[in-house]
Structures are given as structure tokens and as C-alpha cells.
Amino acid sequence: MSVRLTSLALVRGLIGYFVGFAAGMLLVMAARLMLGMEAWEQEAVYVGGIVLAILSFLLASGAMTDWLKWTRGIATPMRHGPPPGQPSWARYFGIDYNHKVIGIQYGVTALLLLMVGGTLALIFRVELAEPSLSFMSLDSYNVVFSLHGWVALASILLGVGAMANYLVPLMIGAEDMAFPRLNAFAYWINVPAALTLMLAIFVGGWDSGWTAYPPLSLRGAVGYQFMFWAIFGIGLSSILGSLNLIATILLMRPKGMALFRMPIFCWAVLATSLIQLTATQFIGIDFLMMSFERSLGMPFFNPIMVEGVNMGGQPLLHQHLFWFYSHPAVYVFVLPGLGIISELLPVFARKPLFGYRWIALSSLAIALVGFLVWGHHMFTSGYGEYLRVAFMISTLLVAVPTGVKFFSWLGTLWGGRLTFPTPMLFTLGAISVFLIGGLSGPVLATVTTDLYLHDTYFVVGHFHATIFGGFVFPFFAAIYYWYPKITGRMYNETLGKWHFWIMTPAFWVMSIGQMSVGVLGMRRHIADYDPALQIATGQLWVTIAGFFIAFSVLLMIYNLFSSAEIGALAGNNPWRSRSPEWQIPSPAPEHSYASPIRVVGEPYDYGLAGSQYIAMAGAGDD
Amino acid sequence: MPKSSTDKRHFIIVGVLVVATTVVMGLLLNGVLPLPEAGVTQASTVDWLFRLHMWLIAILFALVVVLMVYSFYIFRRGKRTDDGEHFEGNTTLEIAWTVIPLVVVVIFTFIGIQTLNEITASPADQLVVKVDGRQWSWLFEYPDGTQSDELVVPVNTNLRMEMTASDVIHSFWVPEWRIKQDLVPGLTTHVNFTTDLEGEFELMCNQACGRSHTDMVTPVRVVSEQEFTAWLHQQMVAQGRQTASK
Amino acid sequence: MAVATKSLHGAVAAHDDHAGHEDYATRLRLNRLGMWLFFISEAFLFGALLATRFYLWGDTRPELDQMVGLIVTSVLLLSSASMYVADTAAEHGQWRVFSVAAWTTMILGLVFFLGVVIFEWGLFPQIYEGHLTPWGDKYGAVVFAMTGMHALHVLSGIVLIFIMWRLARKKHFTPEKHWGIEAAAIYWHYVDLVWIFFYPALYLIGTAHH
């Protein structure tokens, strides 16, 4: 079937984006002329362009059409299935309200961003492979690593959205999310936002890293504005998406599914969403203020000394606002991943999840304590000395609920009947990698040692290990595990194992390598280093390992594409899981559950003869 | 090999393996994570705590990974077709592995506070150097008004850096001196340390500060008391002559 | 990050055939929860602004026109009362009362908005000479940030009430099914509540800086 390009929301949105961009810029210039100012002032003009571009994308793509109709009292019935007269793939490029479609949209976008972000890392890693500057300049290095940080983090936020959107309604037997239109909107705003983020590079990018500390971030190229508004958009998506997930989990569970009888992943999503719903506002308003300080000169962050008194802003204010979001955000990155680990272990151990309640509540505990620790990123910042001690204590406390998870996982494995297909391998890889990442946390949390390690590659090693262990590995595990449910076919197991066995050792080399050069004196954010530090060998290893990781990820991408065509038919429940989504056909049908389900038992009663988790009203499978 | 999950022999084997792995891991970690030479008295405190942390990591890593890998081997499904044993949890165990890490954390908090007080202590007889960071150079000012763009300090002396920045945030770091502190526009921050090793080191800016952050490095020379006095004198003469000739 | 449109969701939820087994009561419960979650989220937005105010100003504040502050605050509180009347009227199907009360609220809201823009912002110096600029110092910056963000919410509230008024005129609501009006009403009360925190933070707490 042929498809008219402009019938695709993505294409319409992109056209709208660029038209809106031009219109926004012209509008600001016209307004400036009318106010008697010079037309061109890049900060204000570009901001006008960006804001109107994002808005136009959303309007042109149709992500807001239904709402606009509502304001005029026009009914908008729900449409199911692919749009009429179009092939089924077309719906993935359109505004679709089905949470499974939206989940896939999130997932594919996340993988794309991961590839872009990873490629950026490979570029600057080549520069770092040996001392002295080779093909990059100091400026381009700054811009590229900064972009790497935010693109990779955006990919995580979308990946988390992918898992939550696809799985939560399926796992609780709901028809869809509580607010399907809001769900689509929350996905689609990421597209113009991510585009804006990457366009920054064409106007000089930004050179401060993802943390954007002022006053530096008030001085650099106009790329900063692109980044602020892009992150604002992605943040808005986080807020709306999490609102939807919380409402869905709290009110749309079937009969009999008490909170403590949900699949454990839903607990992780609930905890995650509480963070996203609230803390995200801080980075949103922080970046807005930053944007306004740049374009209007409102002094929030830049000090203005008048006779020894500061009449302007304060640089540290940004650090507080930023980390109040960005620390809890790191738990947004990992809690869903840890939920995936808890979800998969019982299936491949054929045993109940050890200490279900403890694991469920530890997610909440991590999320809540996570709100009290932001200052551990600021030990060297010059804030009050007493704060250092307070933040050290609260930070170390997070180790306790995290430990509960680890030990409960061990309890789940002990006495099981373990098998090791690819998803299980990635789960176990995740545990070991997250362990080393997590354990390197307390070294940073103790002020004494952090004063040495802050902003060295030890920190870089710490967070790549936590991010890979808490997000990348579990995300890959989830992709392999639910692949049969999504496509109806099995991925290629041999390729999957190759992926794992290349990526895991490579990752260890990369992360330990980073920590090692960091302890020897490698600072963050530098394009060149002194060979006298004796870190050249370590740096080379890190670079090589990065390429191995990239290669293994390519294997996965190939596997996912090729198996969709030629993979063996998987059947409804290849893993013999008890979870509701596996009791329905594969691929999951348009309306997941033909009739409402009822929960009649515990979710993880593997090994208990005759036990049942859910009952289907109609004739069930097997 | 015992197959039952509650067989005591498992725990003996695991115990032995954990101890062995801890030792190997600890040595490995301390091997791949070597700290540079120490140049201040405070460094021994930092290094001691860092090593202690490495051993804590070794223990916990060994504990978790040994139990995990051991399970792979003992509890792999193999030819069996039945499901695993049915137990859903154990409250005593859960409480134990909540309380024990809590105790460890409290101990480390305590050590953390103690050591922090040690390394930040500010004795009375300090030589105060004013530091100004700007894109992308350093300026040091000594009590007698001498200014310099490299840092020269006497050995075996209590030093205090009074720091601020003129444009964006920078950060003061000499790896051999361990301690690090940001320089913030509009604020005065400080850092205290006691030199105990003569030699040439490098002061590196440790906060992204724009294009030449990479190159915002300046030599640090720790010299004997006499050399320091001589240097100061020489600087004063040089700078005095400069102003005179203007 | 205001998304006023979101709260419209329920306005036509009755037409939403998506839910095979979803009735109006279920939809209403979801909508209400969604609205409250949105408020929790927004509380952090306004909280961040308050934190900024206390971080930068400490126990000082700018010299603002106390009279203006008192008047706009009273107007806004009054508008909450009229919105309450509107909501109750809708509940009882008294559409004339609803219409009058909704318009009263919108007008009072507009008075508040213009009061801030004309007087506190001094946008029209011909009418009133303002005493702060956003780019002057930390006082101007924070005053404009806080009142600006709040004014944005007031404005979106007025738009929301206007949309509901139009829908009501088209007989879109019934006493049983008027979620859209309820949403607009609690949104309006919420925006008022925020001002109750902002007003003292801007006008009352701390010593005035000269």
C-alpha cells in the first residue's frame, strides 16, 4: 500500500516545526522593531523560534486536535487499529492512542537516541584515546560531550516511558492508560524537544555539560537556549506521563488486585512516577529562569556587586534547583530497571519473588529518601559546611533500601531452577554492574573522599555503571523478554548471547577503566590530558571498550529487525510466566483482554501446585 | 555437591569463597585504583578512608557475586523439569539485611564526620594566599601584596587559600593535595592544608569553565622555607621595579 | 508547566466510546485524581519559585505598593467566592446563575490580572509608574518571575472558565455531568490558594529594601 507522506503525523509535525521556527523568529523580530529595538538579538529571536516550533509541531501533527475539538464541544470517539486505508506500520508514525503503540514509539525513539548519544561518546572517546589534541578542538570537544550527556539521558527517560507505557496497562489487565490522549501528547512532545536538543549543535551547542552551571551557562553560545527549551519539553513529557501512570495504577486495577498483589514492576513505576511528577518542575522552572536571564537579563544566577552587596542572583541557586531534580532523576533512571530485574528473576528461577513487600516498599523508600540528598553533588560548591554533613548522612542512607533489593534477589535465586536465556543473562549482568556502580556511591557520599574524587573520572565510572546496570542492561533484558509478546516471534538466541558476552566484559573494562584514570587524576570535561598522569593506557582501553559496546548494540538492533521476519513463532507464553500479559495471544491484540480479568492469587507463586494468579472471565488460553 | 537449599554445607562453602574473593577483589581494586603521591598531611586521612571504602566494596561485592554465581552452578535447572522451592520470604533475614547495612552506614557516617573535621581544621598559624580564578588563568596574592600566576608555597606550612572567581565557577585541585574547592563569583570560599612534600605539581581547574578549561593548569612549586622567602623577595623586587618604571 | 487543556478531558468524556466498560462515574474518578495529581505537580513549581525568593531575598523584600497588593488580593479572593457560586449553580442546573457567576469570576480575574500588569509591572507608565524592572536586580527578577508565573495561571483559568461557559450555553452539561465546570472551579480555587502563599512572600515577609 502506498502512503501519502503528509498523512503521517511525524511528517506533518516536522513541516510544522520548521515553519513554526521561521514564523516564531520573524514574530519576535517584528515585535522588537515595533518596540523600537534592533530586530536581531539572537537570544530572544531564537527563543521565539523554538517555542513556536515545538508548539507548531504539536498542532500540525495532530497531538492536540481532540482537545481543541473538546473546547468546542465536539465529540471525539476513540479510534482503534491502524488508520483506515493505511498499512499497519503507518500508525507508528501517527497519533495513536493505544498504549502498546505508544510504548513502541517510546522504545524506538529511545533506541535511536541511545545510538546518537553513544556515537557522540565514541567520537570524543577517539579524541581521548591518546594524549594531545588530534581531530577535535577544545570547543568542539565541549559541545560534543555536553550533547552526549543530554542525548543519552533523554534516551533513558524515553526508555523508561517505553517500558512503563507498554507494560503497566498490560500487567494490571487494564484496557489502556487512564488518559490515552494525554499519553500520546506526552510521547509526541519528546520528538520536537529531542530535535531541538540536537539542532543546538548548529548554533554553537553548549559547553557546560548537562549540568549547565551558571555563570558559564549564561555566557556561552545560543545553543544553551535550545537545550533549556528541549529539556523543558522532555520534562513536561515526564510530568504528564507520570501523572497518567499514577492514575492508571491507582484506579484501573482489576478486582482482587490489591496494591501488594500487583506485578512488582508496577511498584517500581509508581515510585518512579512520584519523582517525575514532582521534582521535574524544579528543573523546568530552573531552565526557564536561565533562559530568561539570558534573553531578558533577569538576574537570578549572576551576581551583581553594588558596594559590596550582591544585588543580583546567586550561582549556587541553580545548583540547588538543578540537583533537587537531577538527583531524584537518577532514581527515575534505575527504579524501573530494578523493577524489571525483580520481574524477570522469579520467571527464570521458577520461584516466588523473595520478600515481595520489602522490594515493593524499598522502591518507595529509595524514591522518598532520594529527595533529601541532592546536596551530595555540591560538596565542593562552597555552600554551608554543616550542609555537607547532613547530605552525607542522608545519601548514605539510600544504600540500605537498595541493599534490601540485592539481598532479596539473591534469596530469589537460591533454591531455584535457573535457566539462562538472553533476558536472564542481561538481568544477571545488570545486578553485577549495578552493584559496582552502587557500591562506588558511598565513596562519593563520604565528603572526605569526595573532595578528592569530585568531578574526576571516578564519578564518570560510577554513573556509567549505575546507568548501565540500572537502566541499559535491564532495558535490553526487557526488550528481549517481551519481544515475543510484541512481535509474536522469538529473537535469535545465539545473537542475543553474543550481544551479552561482548557487551558485559567490554562494559566492565570501560567502567573500571574510567574509575582508574579518575583516581590517578583525570578530570572530567577535558579534551586533553597530561601523559605524566600515567593514564594513557587506561584511556585507550576505555575507548576500545566503548567500540565493543557499540558493536554489540548493533548486533541487537540487527537481531530485532531480522527476527521480526524470520524468527520462530513464539506462542503465547514462551517463558511460562504467570503475569497477565502472557496469558493473552502474541502479538498482543488491539484490545489486550477480551474480557476483564480477576486476580485470585499471588503473582509469583511459582512452584506452588494448583495456584493461580488471575482468572479470565472468558475462555482462557492453555 | 549438596542440592538442598538449606544444607549447611552450602553456607560453609560460600563463606570460604566470599573470604577468598574479598581478598582477591580488595587487592585488585587497590591495584587498579592507585592514588597519586601524597603532598599534604591531610592526604593520609583521605587515603586511609579511600582504602577502607575499597575493602568495604570488596566485601559486599564478593558477598553478592559469590552467592549469585554459586547459585548459577548449584541451582541451574539442568535436566530437572520441576519448579523451584516455594518460599516467599523470610522476615528475620529481611530485618537482618536492613539493620546490618544500617549499622555499617552509621559507622561510615561517623568516620566521615571525624575525618572531615580532621582535614578541614584551620589552625591559627596559617599562611593565607588569596586566589582568583578567571577564564583561563590563576592569580595568587600573598600577604605582602606580591602577585603571581603560579603557586609557590613553603613546605611544612599550614596554608589557607581564600578564593573567589571573577567570571564563572572554577575549582581548585592539586591531586597530590587531595582536597578540592570551587571558586564561585560573588562568594569567598577557602581550603586549608599542610604541605609536607617538596616538589613540582600541577594545579588544575576542576570545574567546566568554557573553552580552555582543559588548559587551565598552572605549576605549583612546594619549596623550602628559605627558597620561598627568596622567591617572595625576588617577586617583590620584580614587581616593584615594574611599577617604578611605569 | 500549565496544561489547562488537560483538565478539559472530562468535558466530553461522556462521548468517549473507547472504554468498553467505562461509565461516567469511573471516568469522573479518574479525572478527579488526574486533576489532583496535576495540582501536586504544580505545587512543586510554585514551591520552587518560593524557594528562589527565600534563597535570593532572605529576610528582605522589595518596596511594593501595599495598596495595590491588598486590592488585587481581595479581588482574587472574591473571585473564588463567585466561582464557588457558579459551580454550585451548575450542580443544581441553575444555568442563568451559573452564567452570571462565571462572568463575575472572569471579570474579577481580569481585574486581578490587569492590576498586576498595569500597576505592579508598570507596563503602562502613562497610567502608573512601576518601580521595578525585571532586569534591574534580584528584586525585580523574582517579582516578575513569581507574579508572571501566577498571572499565566490566572489567564489560563479565565480561558478555561470561558470555554466552560460557552459549552454550558450549548447545553453541554447537566447537573449530573458537569465535570468540566468542576475542573475549572477547582483549578480556579487552586490558583487563588497559590496567591495566598505568594502574597505574603512578596508583600509582607521581611524588611523592605530601599
Ligand code: HEA
Ligand atoms: C544513557 C546514558 C549514557 C550512556 C549509554 C553512555 C555511554 C557511553 N559514555 Fe557517557 N555519559 C553520560 C551518559 C551515558 N554515557 C552522561 C550523563 C555523561 C555526563 C556528561 C556531562 O558531564 O555533562 C557522560 C559522560 C561521559 C564521559 C565523560 C566526558 C567528559 O567528562 O569529558 C565519557 C568519557 O569516557 C563517556 C563515555 C561513554 C562511552 C564510551 C559510552 C559507550 O557505552 C557508548 C557505546 C555506544 C552505545 C551504547 C550506542 C550504540 C551505538 C551504535 C549502535 C553506533 C552505531 C552507529 C554508527 C556506527 C553510526 N561518557
Ligand code: HEA
Ligand atoms: C543512574 C543512576 C545513579 C544511581 C542509582 C546512583 C546511586 C548513588 N549515587 Fe550517584 N551519580 C549518578 C547516577 C547515579 N547514582 C550520576 C549521573 C552522577 C554524576 C552527575 C554529574 O555530576 O554529572 C552521580 C554522582 C554521585 C555523587 C556526586 C559525586 C561528585 O560529583 O562528586 C555522589 C555523592 O554522594 C553519588 C552517590 C550515590 C549513592 C550513594 C548512590 C546510592 O543510591 C547507591 C546505593 C547502592 C549500593 C550502596 C549498592 C547495593 C547495596 C548493598 C549491597 C547494601 C550494603 C551497602 C552498604 C552498607 C554501603 N553519586
Ligand code: CUA
Ligand atoms: Cu576554570 Cu575549568
Ligand SMILES: [Cu+2]
Ligand atoms: Cu546524586
